[in-house]
Amino acid sequence: MNPVQNIVLVTIILSFALLEIFSGRHRNFRATRDDTKLELFMFVALIAVSQPLIFAVTGKLGSLLMPEQRGAWAHLPWWAMTAILLVGDDMTQYWWHRASHTPLLWPLHRAHHTAHYMSIRITYRNNFFYYLMMPGLWISGVLIYLGFGTVYLVYIVVKLTVILGAHSAVRWDEPLYRYRWLHPLAWVVERTFSTPATHWAHHALTNDDGIGHYKGNFGNLLFVWDMLFGTAKITRRYPAQVGLQDDLVYGKERWFVEMFYPLLRSRRTHSALAPGGRAVAQEEVDGDLARGLR
Structure with missing residues (x-):
């Protein structure tokens, strides 16, 4: 470089x-x-x-x-x-x-x-x-x-x-939403570039709050791609928590497993990084939470 x-x-x-x-x-x-x-x-x-x-x-x-x-x-x-x-x-x-x-x-x-x-x-x-x-x-x-x-x-x-x-x-974009006279600029910026509000929603712990959108807001530099391909969600709000629910329930993976999978595999219960593993569905996490598995 x-x-x-x-x-x-x-x-x-x-x-x-x-x-x-x-x-x-x-x-x-x-x-x-x-x-x-x-x-x-x-x-x-x-x-x-x-x-x-x-x-x-x-x-x-x-x-x-x-x-x-x-x-x-x-x-x-x-x-x-x-x-x-x-x-x-x-x-x-x-x-x-x-x-x-x-x-x-x-x-x-x-x-x-x-x-x-x-x-x-x-x-x-x-x-x-x-x-x-x-x-x-x-x-x-x-x-x-x-x-x-x-x-x-x-x-x-x-x-x-x-x-x-x-x-x-x-969150550098907050002033754009706070002041009404900046709203026209906010409208353009949030539909053009990735912002904290749109990208934090992608990292949200849950979609249930109406803010989280981890199945969309995929854009990196341009948010235009999400607008164009139907994966955009704009709320001008930020999720209260980010991360993965299954980590909270089953414990976090080790750093070297996360980095070097599939060369290294997880031994954790319910893991996408284990042999034959798969992504843990939210319903499974909710079910284990209800049964008191923490």
Whole structure:
């Protein structure tokens, strides 16, 4: 990765981290040691292993299979490159995220939802193989080979800023809903980009409060995809709790199982990360709660 990009990204992350600390919202994290290890190791794995590996492989394959195409699209205007990246990276990530909420891929994404707090620290909390298999990263690697390098650096900085903001404990969109004169701006912003209100709803502990929507609001940079493909829910409110109900009932998975499944498997009762396991239905959790299994 470009050193300048790394400096900019670290600056953005530190800025959000300082906002969470100075606002006092970090006191609500209730993170365990396993939470911290999973978040730290996954962040390092993404920036030091997964993304560099994918870009190196796509670059090498490009050189072998289409050497004459290196930089072939570099003449395109920046807005055309941006449009292609929004489709090739952000829209495909929407579909990858949506597919990851199906039984087949849920074990690779489940770790992102096991945090019972919202913070920038959970932004890249996922299974190790989740990013290695993400189509958008592979497409981005090909586009960089074709000449999108400089525009991609700007694009990814903007995207990271939006994604970090959507996960941040500091709900930057609250003033947009509080002041009536800002409501027209809020209407545009919340239908264009991922915001804390829409993305926190995706992480909600339950849908029963009328706010939670963990079967939708899949967008990363753009919320437009949810609007376009019928998975959007906008309430301008925030769920009281986030996380997974089955973790509260059966106990949390170990960090290394969440990170390295299927190489490592869970021994927990009712686990999607166990041999032959499956996602635990909400009705099962409710039934065990009623029987007093805690």
